[in-house]
Amino acid sequence: MTTAENTPLIDVSPLPEGLPARLVEQLTFLAEVDKLKTVLRQSPLAAAARRENDAEHSWHLALMVTLLAEYADEPVDVGHTVELVVVHDLVEIYAGDTPLYDDEGRTSQEERERAAADALFGLLPADQGELLRAWWDEFEARVTPEARFAKAMDRLQPLLLNWMAQGGTWRTPGVTADTVRARKSCIGEASSALGSLARTLVDEGERRGWVERGHDNTDPVVG
Amino acid sequence: MTTAENTPLIDVSPLPEGLPARLVEQLTFLAEVDKLKTVLRQSPLAAAARRENDAEHSWHLALMVTLLAEYADEPVDVGHTVELVVVHDLVEIYAGDTPLYDDEGRTSQEERERAAADALFGLLPADQGELLRAWWDEFEARVTPEARFAKAMDRLQPLLLNWMAQGGTWRTPGVTADTVRARKSCIGEASSALGSLARTLVDEGERRGWVERGHDNTDPVVG
Numbered sequence: 001m002t003t004a005e006n007t008p009l010i011d012v013s014p015l016p017e018g019l020p021a022r023l024v025e026q027l028t029f030l031a032e033v034d035k036l037k038t039v040l041r042q043s044p045l046a047a048a049a050r051r052e053n054d055a056e057h058s059w060h061l062a063l064m065v066t067l068l069a070e071y072a073d074e075p076v077d078v079g080h081t082v083e084l085v086v087v088h089d090l091v092e093i094y095a096g097d098t099p100l101y102d103d104e105g106r107t108s109q110e111e112r113e114r115a116a117a118d119a120l121f122g123l124l125p126a127d128q129g130e131l132l133r134a135w136w137d138e139f140e141a142r143v144t145p146e147a148r149f150a151k152a153m154d155r156l157q158p159l160l161l162n163w164m165a166q167g168g169t170w171r172t173p174g175v176t177a178d179t180v181r182a183r184k185s186c187i188g189e190a191s192s193a194l195g196s197l198a199r200t201l202v203d204e205g206e207r208r209g210w211v212e213r214g215h216d217n218t219d220p221v222v223g
Numbered sequence: 224m225t226t227a228e229n230t231p232l233i234d235v236s237p238l239p240e241g242l243p244a245r246l247v248e249q250l251t252f253l254a255e256v257d258k259l260k261t262v263l264r265q266s267p268l269a270a271a272a273r274r275e276n277d278a279e280h281s282w283h284l285a286l287m288v289t290l291l292a293e294y295a296d297e298p299v300d301v302g303h304t305v306e307l308v309v310v311h312d313l314v315e316i317y318a319g320d321t322p323l324y325d326d327e328g329r330t331s332q333e334e335r336e337r338a339a340a341d342a343l344f345g346l347l348p349a350d351q352g353e354l355l356r357a358w359w360d361e362f363e364a365r366v367t368p369e370a371r372f373a374k375a376m377d378r379l380q381p382l383l384l385n386w387m388a389q390g391g392t393w394r395t396p397g398v399t400a401d402t403v404r405a406r407k408s409c410i411g412e413a414s415s416a417l418g419s420l421a422r423t424l425v426d427e428g429e430r431r432g433w434v435e436r437g438h439d440n441t442d443p444v445v446g
Contacts, residue, residue, distance in 0.1 A: 016424070019420065023416070026290050030291075031383060037270060038268075046232050047232060047260060047261045052260070058282050059282035060278070082305055086282065086285045164232065164257070197242065
C-alpha cells in the first residue's frame with residue numbers, strides 16, 4: 001500500500017465548490033472505486049485472451065447469485081447476497097489481490113485488508129461507511145447464509161472460467177486436483193447441488209489432464 | 224451480429240455429460256455472458272488510460288444504486304434496481320455498443336437489441352429467460368421508479384467519468400454543453416438532487432472549456 005495508491009482519484013479533478021458535503025463524500029468514494037477495474041485476478045477470461053479484473057468478477061458474481069440462488073441449501077435474501085458480492089473485493093483497491101501462492105503475502109493479508117477497509121470505507125459518509133464495512137465483515141466471517149452463498153459463488157466463478165480455459169490456473173505448478181477440491185469445498189457448504197457440480201468439473205478436469213493428479217500438502221488456495 | 228459472435232462460448236469446452244439439464248442451461252448462459260467483459264464503451268476509466276467495458280460499467284452502476292438510492296424522488300426497491308443495472312447491457316453482447324454518433328446504427332439499434340435479447344435470454348431455462356427479458360424490457364421502458372433510477376445511474380456514471388477525465392467524450396466533435404445537458408435530463412426525472420448535480424458538473428465543465436459552449440441540433444446522445 002503506497003502513498004500513490006492512496007491518493008484519491010478525485011484529486012485529479014476536484015469537484016466544484018458548493019455541492020452538499022454528503023454528496024461530495026459519496027462521489028469521492030464512487031470515483032475512487034474506479035480503481036477496482038485495474039486490480040487483476042489470476043483467472044483468464046473465457047471471452048478474451050487476458051486476465052479478469054475485480055470489477056468484472058464482481059459483476060459476474062452478481063449475475064450468478066441472481067440465477068443460482070435457487071440452489072442454496074438455506075434460504076438466502078438474493079438482494080442482500082448481491083450487495084455482498086458487489087462490495088466483497090473493494091479492499092483489494094488498496095490491499096491488492098494476494099497471489100495464490102504468496103505465503104508471506106497471505107500472512108499479512110488480513111492486516112493489510114483491514115487497513116484498506118478503514119481507508120476506503122472512511123471516504124464515505126459515516127453511516128454508509130459503516131454499512132459497507134459491515135457487509136465486508138459479514139462476507140469474510142461467513143456466518144450468515146447470504147455470506148456463505150456469496151463465498152460459494154466467489155469460488156464457483158473462477159472454477160467455471162478454469163473449465164472454459166481447459167485448465168487455467170489449475171495448471172499452476174504444485175497444484176493438484178486435491179488442492180482444487182479442498183479449495184472448492186466451501187461451495188458444498190452453501191449448496192449441495194453446486195458442490196456436486198464443482199466436484200464433477202474438477203474430477204473431469206483431472207481425468208482429462210487439465211490439472212495434475214494426486215495429493216499434496218500445500219495450502220488449498222487455487223481458484 | 225455475425226455467426227461467430229453467436230457461437231456460444233461453452234462450445235469451446237462443453238460441460239461433462241450427466242449434469243442436470245436446467246443447470247447446464249444456466250451455466251451455458253453464465254459462460255456466454257463473459258463476453259460482456261469485451262464490449263467496449265466510449266467512456267475513459269478514471270483509474271487507467273483505457274476505455275471502460277460493459278461489465279465494469281454494470282458493476283459500477285450496482286454500487287452507485289446502493290449508495291445514491293437515498294436521492295430518488297420516488298421510493299425505489301434497491302435490490303430490484305441493482306438487478307436492473309446488472310442485466311441492462313447484456314443485449315450488447317450480440318448487438319454491440321452502438322456508437323454515439325452512428326445515426327444509421329441507432330436506427331437499427333432497437334431491432335438488433337430485440338433479436339439479441341431473444342438469442343441470449345433464450346439460452347436460459349424458460350422461466351429465468353422470461354424474468355431477465357422482463358427486467359430488460361422494464362429498464363428500457365422506464366415506466367417504474369426502479370427503471371427510471373437505474374437509467375439515471377446509467378447516465379450519471381459516464382458523466383462522473385467524463386468529469387474525472389476533464390472532458391472525455393464531451394470533447395467529441397459536434398458535441399456542445401447543450402447536447403450533454405439534453406442527454407442528462409433523465410437524471411433529474413428520477414432525482415432532483417442528482418439532476419442538480421449533473422447540471423452543476425456540466426455547467427462547470429462548460430465554464431472550464433472541457434465541452435464546447437453553445438447550442439446545436441444533433442441528437443443528444445453523448446455520455
